[in-house]
Amino acid sequence: MKVENIELPRVEGEARLELSWKDGSIEDAKVCINSTRGIERVLLGRHYMDALVITPRVCGICGHAHLMASVSAIEDALHIEPTEKAKLVRRITQSLEVLQNHVKWFYLFVMPDFTLLEEKLKELYEPLKGKRWHMAIGVASKIAKGIALFSGQWPHSSYAIPGGITSEVSTRELTTLRQILIELKEFFLKYLVGMQEEDFVACFREGNWRGLGGDVRVFLELCHREGILEAGRSYDRLISGGQLYGLCGYFMNRVVHGRLKTGQIEELERVSYSGAKPVRYKGLPFETGPLARQLISGNPLIKSMHKELKDSFSVRVLARVLEIWSITEAIESWLERLKKVLRERSTSLGRFPSKAKGSGYGVVEAARGTLIHRLTIKDGIIQEYSIITPSQWNLGPRCESFLGVAERAMVGLKSPLHAQIVLRSFDLCSVCTTH
Amino acid sequence: MRVFWLQRFACCGNTHSFLNYENFSSLLERVELIYHPSLSLKPQEEAIRELLKEKKGVEILVVEGAVRYEDRETVELCRLADFVLAVGNCAVYGNIPALGDKDICGLTYRFKEKGGLLGRDFLSGAGLPVINLSGCPAHPEWIVGTILMLLEGIRPELDQWGRPKEFYSSLTHWGCTRNEYFEWKVEAEELGSKRGCLFYHFGCRGPLSFSSCNTILWNGVSSKTRAGTPCFGCTEYDFPRMGLWETRQYAGIPAELPIGVSKRGYIMLSGVAKMFAPERLKGEG
Numbered sequence: 001m002k003v004e005n006i007e008l009p010r011v012e013g014e015a016r017l018e019l020s021w022k023d024g025s026i027e028d029a030k031v032c033i034n035s036t037r038g039i040e041r042v043l044l045g046r047h048y049m050d051a052l053v054i055t056p057r058v059c060g061i062c063g064h065a066h067l068m069a070s071v072s073a074i075e076d077a078l079h080i081e082p083t084e085k086a087k088l089v090r091r092i093t094q095s096l097e098v099l100q101n102h103v104k105w106f107y108l109f110v111m112p113d114f115t116l117l118e119e120k121l122k123e124l125y126e127p128l129k130g131k132r133w134h135m136a137i138g139v140a141s142k143i144a145k146g147i148a149l150f151s152g153q154w155p156h157s158s159y160a161i162p163g164g165i166t167s168e169v170s171t172r173e174l175t176t177l178r179q180i181l182i183e184l185k186e187f188f189l190k191y192l193v194g195m196q197e198e199d200f201v202a203c204f205r206e207g208n209w210r211g212l213g214g215d216v217r218v219f220l221e222l223c224h225r226e227g228i229l230e231a232g233r234s235y236d237r238l239i240s241g242g243q244l245y246g247l248c249g250y251f252m253n254r255v256v257h258g259r260l261k262t263g264q265i266e267e268l269e270r271v272s273y274s275g276a277k278p279v280r281y282k283g284l285p286f287e288t289g290p291l292a293r294q295l296i297s298g299n300p301l302i303k304s305m306h307k308e309l310k311d312s313f314s315v316r317v318l319a320r321v322l323e324i325w326s327i328t329e330a331i332e333s334w335l336e337r338l339k340k341v342l343r344e345r346s347t348s349l350g351r352f353p354s355k356a357k358g359s360g361y362g363v364v365e366a367a368r369g370t371l372i373h374r375l376t377i378k379d380g381i382i383q384e385y386s387i388i389t390p391s392q393w394n395l396g397p398r399c400e401s402f403l404g405v406a407e408r409a410m411v412g413l414k415s416p417l418h419a420q421i422v423l424r425s426f427d428l429c430s431v432c433t434t435h
Numbered sequence: 436m437r438v439f440w441l442q443r444f445a446c447c448g449n450t451h452s453f454l455n456y457e458n459f460s461s462l463l464e465r466v467e468l469i470y471h472p473s474l475s476l477k478p479q480e481e482a483i484r485e486l487l488k489e490k491k492g493v494e495i496l497v498v499e500g501a502v503r504y505e506d507r508e509t510v511e512l513c514r515l516a517d518f519v520l521a522v523g524n525c526a527v528y529g530n531i532p533a534l535g536d537k538d539i540c541g542l543t544y545r546f547k548e549k550g551g552l553l554g555r556d557f558l559s560g561a562g563l564p565v566i567n568l569s570g571c572p573a574h575p576e577w578i579v580g581t582i583l584m585l586l587e588g589i590r591p592e593l594d595q596w597g598r599p600k601e602f603y604s605s606l607t608h609w610g611c612t613r614n615e616y617f618e619w620k621v622e623a624e625e626l627g628s629k630r631g632c633l634f635y636h637f638g639c640r641g642p643l644s645f646s647s648c649n650t651i652l653w654n655g656v657s658s659k660t661r662a663g664t665p666c667f668g669c670t671e672y673d674f675p676r677m678g679l680w681e682t683r684q685y686a687g688i689p690a691e692l693p694i695g696v697s698k699r700g701y702i703m704l705s706g707v708a709k710m711f712a713p714e715r716l717k718g719e720g
Contacts, residue, residue: 007478012447014479037444038535049680053667057531057571060448104454112476127474134460141455145654152662153653154455155448155572159664161626166663168629176656346663350625351636352680431446 001027006416008423010109012061013430015395018273019410019419026419029403029410031395036275036434043385048074048377049352051385052158055373058387058435061104063155064097064147065366066387069373071160076360077377078162078353085344086164088334092177093147094364095244095327097154099184100143101367102290102324105427106192107136110317111215113421114222121218132191132215139187146180149173164347171342174335181328181335188324191215200325207304209318216321223314232313232422234409235402238292239281239393241265241372244365245330246297250286256296262361265372267388274397275434278404279388287311287405288369288393289426290320299326313409313425355380366390368427391433394426436586438495439486440471441512444532444539445500447473448572449523455654456575466582469493483508486515492560494518495582501525501532501539502552513542513553517560518585522578524571527596528672543567543597547672563590567597571669576651577602596672598645603670606694608641610649611660617642619712620705626663630716633665635689638681640668642693 006017014035020028039058043051051070056063068090075082082090111125111132124132144154150165150173151157159166185197193200194214203211212220223229238251241260249258260281268278278285286292291311294302302319309315357380362373369390376384395406403411406426410419442450450473456462470486472479486493496516500523502509513519521542524530528546533539543551543565558564568577581599584591591599608614616623616632623631633639641649644666648658659666667679683690692701 007480009476009478010473012473013442013445035444037532039531042531042534047678047681050675050678053675053679054531057446057448060446060451060572063446063448108474116476127476128463128468128471134463137454137459141457141459141654144451144455145656148654148657148662150662152657152659152664153648155451156669157659157662157664158667159659159662164627166626167661168627168663346627347625350627352626354681 004416006420008420008428010112011428011430012059012432013434015428015430017419017423019416024414026410026413029407029419030273031397031404031406031423032273033395033430033433034275035430037431039435040385040387043382046382047354047380048356048375048382049161051375051382052161055387056156056158058389059429059432060155061101061429062097062366062368062371062432064094064151064157065364065371066373067158067160068094068364069362069371069387071162072362072364073360073373073375074162074362074377076362077358077375078356078360079358080162081348082164083344083346083348085169085338085341086160086346086348088338088341089150089165089167089169090160092331092334092338093150095331096143096147098244098365098367099324099327100140100147102320103136103140103143105367106215106317106321107133109427110424111219113417113424114219116417117226118222135187135191139184142180142183146177149176161347161349162352163349164345166346168346169338169342174338174342178335181332184324185328188328192321192324204301207300209301209305216318219317220314226418228418228421229314230309230312231413231418232316232409232425233311234287234405235285236311237284237286238295238311239286239288239370240292240296240365241288241370242363242365244293245327246293249296250281251292251295262363262372265388267386268399271397271399276392276396278396278399279392280399285402285405285408286393288390289316290323290369291316292369293365294319294323294326313422316425353380368429368432369393387435389432389435391427391429395428395433436466436494436582437469438466438497438582439469439482439493439512439516440497440499441483441509442472442479443498443500443502443506443509443526445523445525447499449499449578452572452575453578456579457655462579465586483512487511492516495520495585497522497578498526498542499523501529501541504538504540504552506552509552513557513559513565515560518563519559519565520568520578520581521565522568523573524569524669524674527567527569530571530674544672564593564597566591566593566599569596569598569603569670570646571674574602574646574648574651574653576647594645602647603645605645605647605650606642607644607646607648607660607666607670608693609647611641611658613660616716618708619716620708621712621716628663633660633663634682636682637665638667638679639665640671641666643691644668644671646670
């Protein structure tokens with residue numbers, strides 16, 4: 001048996017892949033992520049409000065999700081209800097962060113691997129040079145501007161506070177964001193799926209994923225040619241805990257189950273090769289992320305694709321790309337609701353209680369899946385803080401009984417590049433995995 | 436001009452801030468980003484090995500993230516570069532990663548203590564100390580602005596922390612839309628409103644921090660204080676302080692006064708300002 005060590009490129013942070021080969025195929029795979037910054041420890045002994053500034057710094061690309069998880073955990077602990085207006089605005093900015101992440105992930109992280117398989121794709125997708133690569137950067141930063149309209153800046157805003165938000169939102173933010181969403185939809189239709197809106201809607205309703213064009217088609221054709229369309233299956237157990245749009249719950253034994261119980265989520269002890277703790281639900285490994293969300297909320301395209309290809313890596317990629325559309329439409333509907341409550345107050349509280357106590361959970365859907373913060377406060381001071389990130393579910397290591405989700409997905413593959421492509425479908429964020 | 440981007444203990448927030456630069460595509464036409472770990476095809480370790488081997492050097496080395504004192508590789512890379520840019524508070528002061536680990540620091544500082552990984556006297560190939568671009572994250576205009584300055588052959592004038600004066604010589608307070616409230620000492624009693632100054636109760640560091648946030652704005656549209664969030668002083672060595680949302684007070688006066696303001700002057704002025712504050716600034720409006 002040969003063991004191969006691969007340093008991974010384009011990771012948020014650093015990560016290594018250890019592959020064990022037998023008879024030309026991967027027999028075992030380990031995702032090794034080591035550097036931890038100890039963010040949970042930094043929070044201990046601080047006032048709970050400090051968490052709103054520090055936890056976003058877990059991750060440069062999904063910091064807003066950490067802010068939302070922190071504020072929800074504090075509100076849960078202190079029994080504070082935010083205003084309707086604040087809830088809507090938070091959902092909008094959190095979803096926008098997911099959108100910029102999806103766009104960057106597909107064009108900056110996924111497609112560049114494919115230029116190694118097909119020379120002529122370089123013109124469009126080569127890092128720093130490709131036409132679409134450049135467009136994607138522009139689209140993503142426009143979305144970031146949409147977030148900043150409400151939150152002051154992106155990355156690393158702290159505008160969500162117990163009871164609401166710090167900004168006094170007015171019509172300007174709403175109308176400007178509307179323009180940004182229109183441009184995003186145009187980009188999605190023209191380039192990602194390469195079709196008119198009515199044709200896309202038809203494909204969507206019929207679950208006709210083979211009918212999609214654009215960059216999605218380029219991706220699918222290449223997967224087909226490489227024989228990896230059905231590669232990268234894992235446990236086919238999916239979990240979605242927060243609410244981005246649609247439902248939360250879990251998918252197991254081919255059935256979608258309703259609400260999940262946070263008490264059943266368990267963080268296990270670290271193993272030698274990873275700085276991340278494995279996470280299990282009911283003792284089992286689950287995959288979290290767009291595929292879980294799309295399947296649980298019943299996107300017909302993903303349902304039909306999943307029926308054929310199960311939790312293959314290509315389904316995972318498409319679920320994330322197509323979620324751009326679902327989320328954009330959801331934001332549009334929230335903007336309609338926001339119009340009706342624009343005159344409402346931004347916060348139900350105004351001043352935060354300085355001495356307070358309680359314990360609480362904050363569960364949100366980040367771009368890569370379910371993110372959980374839990375904290376205990378006494379006399380206003382943080383006594384305990386724990387963070388379970390989506391990447392811990394997906395990229396986290398094995399336990400005594402099960403391989404990690406991504407590890408299992410790589411077993412049986414025939415090439416190191418294919419292993420990296422499959423691994424990337426989970427999105428490699430080492431800074432979140434170990435935090 | 437060849438630019439090599441290195442990442443160490445980071446959240447990659449400076450990378451994502453950099454990607455928000457408005458004219459990103461035309462920037463890449465002018466500078467050659469020879470390597471970026473989040474963007475390029477190769478893994479970072481391989482790119483470093485190649486750079487060290489080919490001995491061609493590099494004009495600009497950008498370092499994002501805090502470093503370990505024992506990180507000889509980063510030292511070697513810094514020695515190779517004409518200019519070294521420490522981007523973000525982690526690379527400058529150590530920031531959050533250094534809070535929990537005494538072996539972690541910034542390139543030339545560990546919080547306010549001078550030295551860091553490279554020592555007090557480090558000069559890059561072009562004879563300049565490390566150019567520090569503090570901030571959590573650094574604004575894209577500070578990162579790109581500095582690179583463009585070097586491209587034009589202009590050597591940035593640095594402040595006492597090694598930061599280009601161009602971006603760090605004015606207070607974050609400059610351009611804040613709440614300045615009139617500050618002037619007349621009208622305090623924000625609650626968060627969530629465009630009115631009132633956040634300096635008195637909510638810990639705003641605007642008058643105590645150096646940055647151009649409120650004059651150039653973030654993402655072209657806003658800033659923390661414009662969105663009702665206090666400035667947390669993320670361009671300074673003591674970020675993140677304990678009690679970020681609170682103004683410590685002694686006898687009803689902020690324990691730390693705006694830079695350069697005397698206590699006596701502050702008390703006299705604020706008494707008068709409060710007495711004559713225009714009515715339109717008070718209440719909900």
